[in-house]
Structures are given as C-alpha cells and as structure tokens.
Amino acid sequence: MLYREAGQFKSSYAQDQQIFPIRQDRVAVSVLLVFAFVVVPLIGDQYWLSALITPFLIFALAALGLNILTGYAGQLSLGTAAFMAVGAFMAYNFVLRMPWLGIIPSFILAGVCAAAVGIVFGLPSLRIKGFYLAVATLACQFFVLWALQRFGWFTNYSSSGVITAQQIVILGVPFDTPARKYLFTLTVVAVMALLAKNLMRSETGRAFMAVRDMDVAASVIGIPMMKTKLLAFAISSFYCGVAGALHAFAYLGTVEPEAYSLDLSFRILFMVIIGGAGSILGAFLGAAFITLFPIFLSIASGWVSHLVGVEISHATISNLELIIFGGLIVFFLIAEPNGLARLWQIAKEKLRLWPFPH
C-alpha cells in the first residue's frame, strides 16, 4: 500500500535510468540524507558521534570498497586493512610534505597510492582464483605493514612509530569537533557511495559482474580480463585508501600500523558478507551491524552482571563476547546467506502487497 510504484509512469529515458526509479525510494533517501546531515549533528552527543557513527561511516566506506572487489568483481581479498594503511600513511605524508595541496587533494592522492598498491597485488588475480587468490592477498597484508614499520620515511622517522594525524582544515575552517569531523566524513562517504552506485550501473560495473559470474564466459564475449580485474582492484583499493585516511584523520587521530591488522581485514570482510555481497546498501548495513554489535554486547553484559549481582571478570566477558560474536556470524550465514540487504529486499516485496495478500 505504502510502497507501491503503480501509477508512476516514465515518459523519458532520463526518468527510466535514474538511480532510484521509485518515488518512495527517492523520498526515503532524501529524508535519510537530511536526517544525517542536519538532525544527527544536532542531537548526537560527543560520544555517539566520535565513537559510534563516525567509525560506522568509515567502515562502511571500506566495506563498500571491498564490496566492489569481492561482491561485484568476485575477487576474494584479505588485504583490505593494508590498503587502508597505505591510504592513512600516504595522506599523512602528503599533508606533511605538500601542505599547499589541501586536505581533499591529499586524500585523493592517498587513495591513488592505495590503488597503485592494489594493482600490484592484484596482478596475481590474472593467474589464480578463489582461495589461492585470497591467501595471496595476505602477502599484501603482511608486506605492506612490514614496509610501513621498516622504512622510516612513512612515519617521518618518528621514534615511537605512532604519529599524530594533522588537523583537517578546509578553506581555513578547522574540522576539530566530533560534529564537524562527522560532517566531513559523511560528505566524503555520501559522495563516494553515490559514485559507486553509479559506477556499478555502468559498463564497468556490468563487466565486473560478468567476471564474477564466470570469468571464462566473460572473456569469451569480449570483456578484457586484465583491464577489468585490475580496474576492480584499483577502484576497490582507492575506496579503502580513502577510508583509511578518514580512519586516521577523522576517527583515531593517530596513524599507526597496529590499527590495520589482519583482524580489521576480516572484520571488513564480515561486513561485506553479513551486509550482502554485491550491494551498496549491504555495505552500510553490514558495517552498522559489525560496529554496533560489540558495543551492544558489552552494554548487555554490564546489565546481566548487574542483574545477577555477580561481578564477572573482564576476561570472561571479553571471551563471552568473542563466542557470541562468532556464533552470531555463523547463525547469520546459516539463516540468511545473502546478507541483510536480501532481508531488506524481501521486506520491500512484502510491503508492496501489504496489507492485501494478493
């Protein structure tokens, strides 16, 4: 009843090809954007903005990047955190060594550097597939982190290896409060999500999907394998690189290799799989789930220990959280292997018929 496109006629090609062809979708997305840009910074307190929503957006961007590679182009990668690390360190170095560039060009250049690394480590994908490729991308994860720690240039010869990220300043306006950092992150993420959505509807995106579904068939119908696969690696790493720069500048405030461990790669892969591979919305849903769930768990365990009246040790709680988190991931994969985005799709189909069954 509410969600029905009956009566929405399209009389031009432009209308037919718009991103959200259904009016309700357009309204919902605009309301969501207005809410995110205006209402959230007004009502959100410091903790919520800086510890929950900003990292959620940053991880969503990284998951979006990995989704382009894994969900759309079908190349499994376990090196996401390494690309983020490249983005973070190169953004730091561009701002440090070429301060006249400004922050946005620095971020873009950092993304380009991550893309270059992505192309290099994407080269094996031309020969190997599946889990062989996944394990090969681990080489990237370990090599990049080793190089960042080993060569002093990256950390500007800092003795501790932990460096403070510079302040984000655009046209003389410092983005220093949590609300401003949030707005900066939101803008970057919104623009890049829009670009990704459009890219995936274009010839490039369709070529990615053809490679994912069957690369031999794709090359038979004339899709250049090398160009497509390397482009997927490049675009994906660009997104991850920008996400890494945001992670360092808008969230952590420091640039350190330890933040980009293999664990982070896995978490981002979880976001993609739980959110739904091959879906832009899925990246956001997955990121929300993976970032918010551990926080919810720790709050819940606080309540439980309060209710029971027994002081549970910190180690026990963190182990329990680990078990519940892992168990839930398994449960989710069993219950809905196509991810949260698929649930949303099912809900939309149900809404079209509601409240009449036929």
Place this chain on the structure above:
Amino acid sequence: MPIEVIFFIEVLAGGLLAGVMYALVALGFVLIYKASGVFNFAQGAMVFFAALTFVSLLEMQWNFWLALVVTLAVMVVLGLAIERVVLRPLVNQPQITLFMATIGLTFVLEGLSQLIWGSQPHGLELGIPDVPMEWLSQRWNINISQFDLFAAFVAGALVAVLAVFFQKTRIGRALRAVADDHQAALAVGIPLQHIWAIVWAVAGFVALVAGLMWGVRNGVQFALTFVALKALPVLLIGGFESIPGAIIGGLIIGATEKVAEVYVGPFFGGGIESWFAYVVALLFLLVRPEGLFGEKHIDRV
C-alpha cells in the same frame, strides 16, 4: 668442514625441520578442503584448543596417556559437532560463505578455550629435550635439535598413517570418492554426511598432533592460533588438495624462509619472515597456479 658450510647446513636443516612443523598444520587444512571443499580457517584455533585442553589436563595431574585419549575424544566430538551445527546447514552455499563461517567458528573456539582453561600461557613437556643431537655435534660440529627431529618423525608417521588410511581402508576409499565428485559418490551410495563427520574428526586428531608439537616448541599460548597463517603459504605451494603437497610445500617454505632470513634479511633490516613465505608462494603460483600437486581445474563455459 669450513665454518660457513656448517652454518649453512644448520640453517637449512633448521628450516626444513621448521617446515615440517608448518606442514603438520597444513595437513589439517588439506584434509578438510579435499573432502568437503571447505577452506577451514578455524584449523589454527583447533590446534590451540587441542593443545590447551591437553596441557590443562596434564596440569590437573592427569596421567599422560589418559589426558591424550581424553583430548583426542574431545577433538573428535568437537569435529563432529562442527560438522553437525555449522556445516550441514550450509551445504550448497558458495565457498566464501563457508569460509566466513569457519572464521566465525575461529572466534567461538578462541573464546571457548580461554573461557574454560584461562588465558595464561603454559609450558609443555613431552619428555624429549629440545637440545642438539650429541653425536651430530661431536662428529660434524652441526647442531640440530633432538626435538625437531622427533617432530619430523611424527609428521612422517602421521602422513604414512593418513596415506594408508586413504589408500587401503574402506572409509579412505569413500573419502577419496567424495573428494573426487560429491554427486557421483552420493549416487553410488556413499553417505556424504558420515564422510564429512569422519573428516572433521580426523582433522581434530591432526590438530591435536600439531598442537602438541607447536606447544612444546613455542609454549601453549594464544599466539598458537597464528600458526595457521604460517601454514597458508605451504598450502599455496603444495596445492590445497594434496597431502604429500603439504609436506613438500612445508619443506620448501621452511627452508627458503630460514635461508632468506639469515642471508637476505640483513639487507632489509630483518623481520622479513612475516611476509617472505607469502612472496615465495606468490612467485610459485605465477608459474603453477594450482600449486605443485593441486588439481588442475578446466573451466567450461
């Protein structure tokens, strides 16, 4: 012999023996991948779980053999439970989904083992001292650890047992049939789920052996779960489906890693062992994309 040659032999032998240790872990991966197409990331956690259970039982003053048998039983039950609870509902899902499920399983196992047994590191003694072989060091002046040789012997015995099991027994034949073609195996009446349960139980056993060896070497501690990461390049070189490949791959990785660490490492300022094995494996894959002994897949459109 000149001192350089002796040193080189020592480095090489140390590398080869370390490679055997990697191969022990890689074996567990191969078994499960071969039979069910699941890339079981939880193998490292299983190794940790097995070692921690065993060492904790020992510390509760259990008899050595009793503890061994009980741990083995626990690992077999664990394997069966994993098959029943995690994998059976996921039959026919894409491989990446199964892979992610095993990562979830890794978290559960890591949390569970530390919840039950605590997270403090333990030492483990099997009665074989980690000291150089006396006659070797006296005769040739070469230092090779007794325990390393023992571990190599155990790995060899394990591979031999597995080979006999796969080649000669009825269950082994069924396992190979399932590995070859699930549907054809089903068609001739091989119960797929029994076979998978058996494979997971055997993988639990292999994890126990690997856990004991690594436990003696590095102590039973959380870092044991990272051993799985060391085993992955071994798989790349040996091929995911080959048991001999795991051993050969382990030897290659172990030897090149140690030799490179000693002779090439100083040029990079050291610490290259974290990624060197992967780069070796990558170069290998450029020549042979399915590893040394992996199965060649021919894609049809």
